[in-house]
Amino acid sequence: MTGSEISNARILIGECYCRAVRFEVADEFSYAMNCHCSNCRRTTGSAFKPFAGIVRHKLRIVRGGDQRTVFGDDITHDVHCARCGSLLYSHVREGKWAHVAMGALIDAPSIRPSAHIFVGSKAPWHEITDDLPQYRG
Template structure:
C-alpha cells in the first residue's frame, strides 16, 4: 500500500495516508462554501486505520457546526484545513488541498450542485492563467 503525505501551510501539522481513495467529494452546499471560503469543499475519505499523524496533532483545532453534521479541522498556527475524523470514528476526511502529493482517486463526485452559486458555473469557459495575471 502506497502512502502519501500532507500538511498544513506552515508545516506545524503533517500526516501520512494510504493513497487508496475511492471518492473525491466536491460539495457546493452553503455550509461547505462558507467553511472553505471557496466554490466547494474537496474532501477525500479514507479508513481511520489508513491514516497517521506524523506531527502536530495537538495543534489541530476542530469546529463543529451546532446541530449539523458539518465540521472543520484546522491548524491553530496558520488556519489551514487539515483532516478530521467522521462522527462515527471510522473514517478520516482529508481536505484534498492538504495533500503534498497527487492522490489516486477512483471516482470524483460533485454534490449539492443545487446550492452552487452562479459565479462558480461553467468554469471551463473562464480564461485560465499559469500564474497570477497582471492587473490593469
Template sequence: MTQVHTGGCQCGAVRYRAEGEVGFPHVCHCRMCQKAAGNYFMPFGGVKYENFTLTRGQPTWFQSSANVRRGFCGQCGTPLFYDGGHDHISITLGSLDEPESVKPGLQTNLPRKMIWFGELDTLPHDERMDTSAEDDADIAASSRQHPDHETQDWSPEAHS
C-alpha cells in the first residue's frame, strides 16, 4: 500500500498531500535554514513532484538563493517547502499532520549546528511551565490552528 502524508500550515490556508516514501529525511543546520525557520535547524524530506499535490491554497515563494526558492504560507508565515529545482520538492517535516511518521536519518551542514545541542537533554525541566489538561482544553477552545487532518472547509476566523 502506498504511503500517504498530508500536511499544511498553521492556519490551514495551504494544505498538501504527498504520496509514497518521503526521501532523504534530514535536519539541516545551515544558516539559511536557520533564518527561514526562525529556529536552530530545519527538518526536511523530499517528495517527487509527480507524487505531490497542493490540496488547498497556494504558498508564497521567496527566492532565497539563485537555485532555491522557499514556500511558506502568506497568511500565517509557516515554512512549508524547499524547492531546489531537481525532481522533487522538500517539505518541512514539522508541517506534516503526523510529524512523528517521518524520522530524520541524517544531519547536514554540521559546522553551523549549535555547539550546545548535545546538552539539551541535561537541561532542567520546569513542570510549572507544562500545560495541564485544563490548559489544553482552554487553548483548544480558542485555537485558530488548523487540525492535524484534512478538512472539507476551514476558516480560522470561524474557529475563534
C-alpha cells in the first residue's frame, strides 16, 4: 500500500496484544461478519471471530513484520504475532483479500458486522442474541 493508494482513505491502526506487530489498513472494508466456524473459534479462543474483508493491498505492516507467524499455505493463511499469538488477519479468496480480525484494530472501523456465518458449527454454549441474519454455512 503506497501513500497514493491511501491518500483519500481514513487509515486504521491495528496491533497485537504485545504490540510487537502493528499494521495499517484503509477504512474501506467491503464486508464484515461474525464467523462461528470451529477454526475461527480455535484461532481466537472465543465464541466467534468478528472480521472485516478488504482487498489485500490496502493492508500494510508498519512494525514487526519479522515477528509474524503464518499458519497455512503461501496463498491462504492466518497471520499471528509470533510473540503473543494474537490473530491479526487472514489471507483468503485466492490470497487476494485480507480478513482483518476486528479485535486487533485500535481504531473503530466505519463498518459493522452484517451477519453471522457458519452458525451450524457455533459453540453450543454461545447464544446469538442480536437480530443479524444467521447463515448455517
